[in-house]
Amino acid sequence: MSDTKQSPEDLAILERLNLDYVEADQASDATRFSELLAEDFVVQTPGVTRNREEFLEYIAKPRPFKDLAVHDVKVRILSDVALIHGRSTYTMLADGAEQE
Template identity: 90%
Template sequence: MQTPGVTRNRTEFLEYIAKPRPFKDLAVHDVTIRILSDVALIHARSTYTMLADGAKREALYTDAYQKRAGVWVCVAACAIAPGT
């Protein structure tokens, strides 16, 4: 989950998700998966509640996967909180 206005590189993102998450009640909605040969795009909307203040939030995301040696590997991810 991306914090509004924050961009992280790979190392920063892995450190962020390794910590206790700052949100709860994560749910995914409106999932669309498009397979284009050895690449797949996953689009969805997520909703969650921030632990710090109880604020309800949502984000749109797109993940890109590539099939490598028969295994789907995530090669890119983007999450955007609308209105930020």
């Protein structure tokens, strides 16, 4: 599948939404996440699957990390879907370990 024409305006909007997602995660902002997530949202992390409601409850709790940042972000628009790939880094509060 080839990328659809990607206007600078569309890319800017998607990049901003991605940053909103990251900032909401760092800030435990379940309200902002509730605006961003689809009603049928599901997230899978190692050993855990959460639906939208479970994720919003989880995200509302204080985050166990600080300095969450994204790097090497690439936005691709494919028809009416966009894929955002990137890398994140953060520092664990418990032991100061840097994670990626």
